[in-house]
Amino acid sequence: MEIVVSMAIGVMGGAGVWLVLRPRTFQVLIGLSLLSYAVNLFIFSVGSLSTGKEPIVKPGLPADLTNYTDPLPQSLVLTAIVIGFATTALFLVVLLALRGLSGGDHVDGREEQP
């Protein structure tokens, strides 16, 4: 499972970086979203990957990572998702405002005049 998750993080991170470096604003927005997915998955995975385990300490079992899964990264990722979602929405608004004001969708340059 580790290899699948790390490949997913890598692919999304790589695609996100490539898109962030693109010249048009919508590509940057999608790139930022992909990057934040990759980061969220990464945070999720630092608390040791396991299937079918609850983040609850059961009575009678010692409270270590072989018996339960760490709940803290899950709460961290929840916060990170909310914050990332809000800032991405704000970026979208600015993107639309810039499109309205300048008439183009370039981050830095201008539309080539024919």
Added chain:
Amino acid sequence: MIRLPIDPSLPHLLAAPILLPLATAALMLLIGEQRRRTKAVMNLVSTGFGLLLALGLLVWIDHVDKTAAFGVYLPGNWPVPFGIVLVLDRLSALMLVLTAIVASAVVVYATARWQHGGVYFHVLFQLQLMGLYGAFLTADLFNLFVFFEVLLAASYGLLLHGGGSARVRAGLHYIAINLVASLLLLIGVAAIYAVAGTLNMADIAHKLPLLPESDRGLLYAAATMLAVAFLAKAAAWPLNFWLPPAYAAASAPAAAMFAILTKVGIYAILRLWSLCFPNAPGALPPFGQEVLIWSGLATLGCGAIGMLASQTLGRFAGFSVIASSGTLLAAIGLAQTRLTGGALYYLASSTLAACALYLLVELIDRIREIAAIEEGFDDGGDDLRPFDTPALPEGSNLDDSEQVLTGRPLPAALAFLGLGFGTCALLIAGLPPLSGFVGKFTMLSVLVDGDLRAWALFAMLLISGLLATIGLIRAGMRHFWAGATRSSPRIHLFESLPLAFLLGICVLLTLRAETTLRYTQATARALHSPQLYVEAVLSARPVPPPRSSEPRVDQELPP
């Protein structure tokens, strides 16, 4: 362990700087979009109260204990490594007071004109304050990220305040850069958690020396990620090209408030590096100090060249912020106690000066706007000025264009602006007799005894001071001497008061330099012995629940 003679109600005051702006912002949102005057009064009162609070905390932390003083507050009353902790030490108290001073000046300035530029100015302003206060108070790495996001989200709104194509374009770049930096910060925080298993900064510092050799690689990767994120926010070269256009495009109060935002990055680096990689026996080997020094020097050079090259005062102010960041980063990297003390004094002085300069930029631009109107760009010939030449008094002194030199009144507003600009220039270039010089001189006097890297910083400080002086003199000549017409801009009282307030505090810093330096040196000593911080935080205990004689009701209920 340090026992503090604390008034039992006092620990709760530690949370007040965060809760006060939050409550104010929430109340303002309830009021709605109208009633701007009410909201302005609320903003003024809340910010002023925040200033009193910050000053009170500073005085308290300074009087509690002469060696190391910490106020530790557990907001959730959870035991220490698990719950969030707020910690007030000398460094955070200093940063709180700086923030409060800048905020008070800016909010008064904004009530004159800029509050009418958008609906949610006051709300965003209070949320920005909450993020700043929180970032300086928290002792939890993830909580630091959350407060970073709060202050950044508010700063996105403030940067766009006033609207216009230039602001939106600069805002887009600013948001994109900061989002990427925040993602790097998140990766760093998560990796630190993977290594140390905790997010409490004191607990991290406590556990790092116990790390097995095999985990060091991941730790260094995480520390690098965190450092890149903080350096991007602190505007270190080569991560600083976003700053001058963004700050120059922002409205004057927003830009003046942003003067302290780069210092949050500096603060985070100083806090984490002094805790995690101290020059102490038994700690981890130093990591990244060389990079801090050389990137600081490069940033200082970039700022100095930028100051010389910038054509407008707004961009000049941006590069002066960058130069100040570079000086601080290099000083932090050198990690000497006395140098850090001087650097903290310089931090206070340069932040206030940059804030004042951003306020001045707008007022000075107003002179040029008025001059442009009076000269008349669209002079179609139907509005010619009369040719009358008043009779000259006897013995008049004439200038090149046969105008009387003496007896022409200098408008009071122009004189005030000139005086303010001169004071600001002395502060930013670090010339005697004001506090910029005191801070630089303190650092120089330590650097004399240093090695090659220290001498490099010594030389760069002097060179950047020279370049800043040249740039400032040029700007002053262009704006105050070369103007053909001496038209007086209209300056609102509320626009001149904050300027006088900020520059007055810089003068006060100069007059009380010994007291201030004693405080910053004590701060530096506490920073360079991080075990005191670690012990103070880890020994904090949650408040026991109140014992009542009667059994609790929920225990009597059947299960």
